[in-house]
Amino acid sequence: MSQQNNNLKEELIRISGVNPKKCMRCGKCSATCPAYEEMEYHPHEFVVMVENGNIEPLLNTESLYRCLTCFACVERCPRGVEPAKLVEAVRLVATRRQGANHMKADDVPAKLDEDLPQQAIVSAFRKYTK
Amino acid sequence: MQRIGVFVCWCGSNIAGTVDVQAVSDALKNEPGVVFSTNYQYMCSQAGQNMIKDAIKEYRLTGIVVCSCSPRMHEATFRKTAQAAGLNPYMVEIANIREQCSWVHKDIPTGTEKAIILGKAAVAKVNLNAPLTPGESPVTKRALVIGGGIAGIQTALDIADAGFPVDIVETKPTIGGKMAQLDKTFPTLDCAACILTPKMVDVAQNDKIRIFSYSEVQEVKGFVGNFDVKIKKKARYVNEDICTGCGACTEKCPQKNVPNEFNLGMDNRRAIYIPFAQAVPKVATIDPNACNMLKNGKCGVCAKVCAAGAIDYKQQDQIIEEKYGAIVVATGFNPISMEKFDEFAYSQSKDVITSLEFERLTNAAGPTAGKLLRPSDLEHPHTIVFVQCVGSRCAACAEKGKEYCSKICCMYTAKHAMLVRDKYPDTEVYVFYIDVRTPGKNFDEFYRRAVEEYGVHYIKGMVGKVTPEGKKLKVQGSDLIMDEQVHIDADLVVLAAAIEPDKSARPLATMLTASMDTNDFFTEAHPKLRPVESPTAGVFLSGACQGPKDIPETVSQAGAAASKVIGLLAKDKLTGNPCIASPNELMCNGCSSCERVCPYGAITYVDKEFRMPDRTTAIRRVAQVNPAVCQGCGACTVACPSGAMDLRGFASAQIIAEVDAICK
Structure with missing residues (x-):
């Protein structure tokens, strides 16, 4: 693993508090994920790729913004790995790198509609604000 | 004044690498009472022991100090050496200069200084030692086996075979345990009842074995060779000696809606019942929580139909006091509760069942008479999904699952899948697995047969969600090999629930002062070298109470525990510890x-x-x-x-x- 990748990995582990080595490769996170079909990289792949230091593809994938942050994977993971927190950490690194958040908190109300689940609103705040 | 000899061991380089052994033996030469001091490469070797024996004779030693490893390793060796040279074995003291000195220090000066201090302390003690003679205690030549499953049955049969009387205490109305509930057994697929019930009959017919069914151990006192045990024989309201097991009462009892625990609540039994046809002892038991006569004095049908006159509504709990030389724990296991696994909809749908429930569904004596019908509508399922590791290998939440591997699920799931495909080739079977663990004789071949000959679909991944929708169960899972999320419309979902020790194990461990691990499995005296003995003398372990086990392994361990018990009971006297x-x-x-x-x-x-x-x-x-x-x-x-x-x-x-x- 290159030094740069290793630094990135350490940073992600620090931000998220996730220890990817606890993963036993059961795939329950991806089995439970409601946004699975929308994602290029799936929750279990985030865990494995961060562990392997293969992080650049994650920083550039749309999957970062497809994750609903519903935390089903966190709830169901039998080993307590908490993949969603890792996805969030990658997202944070990506947005910091681009120098800004995608959306301001003030922009959110305009995008709300009646059918939007409350959880998604909360997720949006988690996702798009600091 | 004592005449003390000091023997400093190098233990190869284990001690000599960090302790200047020559300096230690020189320093201890000047201690009060010491008349001889030496060092040698391996004191525990034959040559080292001879050195000790010769010195005892030559210097007329009255006590010795061996500076060596922990007394747990070689105290017994050196005591025997001293005894062989005519010295009382309790005039031997060990200074532990390995585990407590050389292994924990890195530089020679520190290690040497501490070794000398430890040696001085041992010398000071020997100066005040007095010869001791151990007492003897008799051995009660009777064994108690707690639990009447296959583990307890096999242990009792083996002990009885050696000629010693054995009592089995079983909380249920019959012996047989979990194995009696199983349909077929892996990897040979012989029927569980066909191989278990002859053993149950052997137990019943063996005049060395007494069965206390529907009973529990209430109090244990005493020590190895001399346990005093109180056994509570719960009132079953039927006179065991008279009841013929004809079953007339169980057919006429008007209270029909009591969940049948033998079929895991999937059908009902009467208030008076015999758990299953081959029950041992085959006598009826009245459930006091369901019987109208016992609850409000209105009924008495069973007493009227009983030709033998065995019904006794006034029967009381009975306390039996007995002495035992050895106690074997064989309390077994249970599947964990599935209530907390909301994602698998166990509580929402009758068609999500555990593997033990599946055993009853395919058993000829089960609620569907052996026809595989789904519990909700008694229709034949055409798509079945098995989920492995439900609650096993779960480190995230202690209240939900268990961190250990339950060991037996991979094999019984392969068995279930194979049996379904064999009997109902029109049924598609999917098994979601994380790893397939099949270490055992003919085990992996068995699993491969399920895939290659019977066409079971094994999917590497876990199920994330089961949603009941109409008559179907929507199963959403991972296929990690294909890297896709799979969706299966299933008719029946079978969960391979983790297993845990029986709830009676913990209070029993307290009674026996036997130790347990954090999962409430009994701890063995040594994980490799003393696997069937508890650290508490006279208490032995058989079967799944010590850890998850399949039947072949349980039976071997049961035999091993029995041989340990026989070794103990064969002695007329036990030498005690004189340090009292x-x-x-x-x-x-x-x-x-x-x-x-x-x-x-x-x-x-x-x-x-x-x-x-x-x-x-x-x-x-x-x-x-x-x-x-x-x-x-x-x-x-x-x-x-x-x-x-x-x-x-x-x-x-x-x-x-x-x-x-x-x-x-």
């Missing part, structure tokens, strides 16, 4: 402090006549220790306010002398 408490009667004022703290009930009081200084006699109450019961724990020596109680071999004066030598 003894009171100085002149100092004892009979205050009872020691009696109150003694965990073994070894202390009693007697009135004794003493000659007083003025030549009169006086009767005083003094403590007396039962040498067969005392375990030498030393609690009484601490509690005694007048310092009258002392532990032989570990007297307060000896301990203080060691401390003084260390602090000098």
Whole structure:
């Protein structure tokens, strides 16, 4: 693993508090994920790729913004790995790198509609604000 | 004054690498009482032992100090060496200069200094040692087996086969345990009942074996060779000696809606019942929570139809007191509760079942008479999904699952999948697995047969969600090989639930003072070298109470436990530990402090006549220790306010002398 990748990995582990080595490769996170079909990289792949230091593809994938942050994977993971927190950490690194958040908190109300689940609103705040 | 010999061991480089052994033996030469001091490469070797024997004779030694490894390793060796040379074995002291010195220090000066100090302490103690002779206690030649599953049955049969009487205590109305509930057994697929029930009958017919069914152990006192046990025989309201097991009562009882625990609540039984056709003992039992006669005195049908007149509504719980030389724990396991696994919809749908429930569904004596029908509508399922590792290998939440692998699920799931495909080729079977673990004779071949011959679909991944929708169960899972999320419309979902020790294990461990691990499995005395003995002398372990096990492994362990029990019961006398408490009667004022703290009930009081200084006699109450019961724990020596109680071999004066030598 290159030094740069290793630094990135350490940073992600620090931000998220996730220890990817606890993963036993059961795939329950991806089995439970409601946004699975929308994602290029799936929750279990985030865990494995961060562990392997293969992080650049994650920083550039749309999957970062497809994750609903519903935390089903966190709830169901039998080993307590908490993949969603890792996805969030990658997202944070990506947005910091681009120098800004995608959306301001003030922009959110305009995008709300009646059918939007409350959880998604909360997720949006988690996702798009600091 | 003692004549002490000091023997410093190098233990190859284990000790000599960090301790200057020559300096140690030189320094100890000058200690009071020491007349000989030497060092050698391996004191425990034959040559080393001969060196000790020769020195004892040549220097007329009255005590020896061996500076070597932990006394747990070789104290017994050196005591035997001393005894062979005519020295009392309790005149041997070990200074642990390996585990407590060389292994924990890195530089030679520190290690050497500490080794000398430890040696000095041992010398100081030997100066005050006195020869001790161990007492003997008799062995009650009867064994108790707690639990009547296959583990308990096999252990009891093997002990009885050696000629010793055995009692089995079983909480259920019949012996047989979990194996009686199974349909087929892996990897040979023979029917569980066909191989179990002959053994149950053997137990019933063996005149060395007594079965206390519907009973539980209430109290255990005593020690190895001499346990006093109270067994509560719960009232079953049927006279066991008269009941013929004809079953007339179980057909006529009007209370029909009691969930049948033998079929895991998937059908009903009557208030008076015999768990299954081959039950041993085959006698009826009345469920006091369901019987109208017992609850409000209105009924009495069973008494009317019983030709033998065996029904006894006034029967009371009975306490049986018996003595045993050895106790075998065989309390077994249970599947964990699935209530907390919301994602698999176990509580929402009748068609999500556990693997043990599946066993009953395919068993000819089960609720569907062996036809595989789904519980909700009794229709034949065409798509079945098996989910492995439900609650096993779960480190995230202790209340939900267990961190360990339950060991048996991979194999029984392969068995279930194979049996379904064999009987119902029109049914598609999917197995979601994380790993398939099949270490065992013919185990992996068995699993491969399920895939290659029977066409079971194994999917590497876990199920994330099961949603009941109409008559279907929507299963959403991972296929990690294909890297896709799979969706299956299933008719039946079978969960391979983790297994845990039976709930009775913990209170029983407390009664037996036997240790357990954090999962409530009984701990073995040594994980490799003493796998069927508990660290508590006289208590042995058989079957899944010690850890998850399949039937072949349980039966081998049951036999091993039996052979250990036979070895114990074959002895007429057990040599005790002479390092026990003894009171100085002149100092004892009979205050009872020691009696109150003694965990073994070894202390009693007697009135004794003493000659007083003025030549009169006086009767005083003094403590007396039962040498067969005392375990030498030393609690009484601490509690005694007048310092009258002392532990032989570990007297307060000896301990203080060691401390003084260390602090000098």
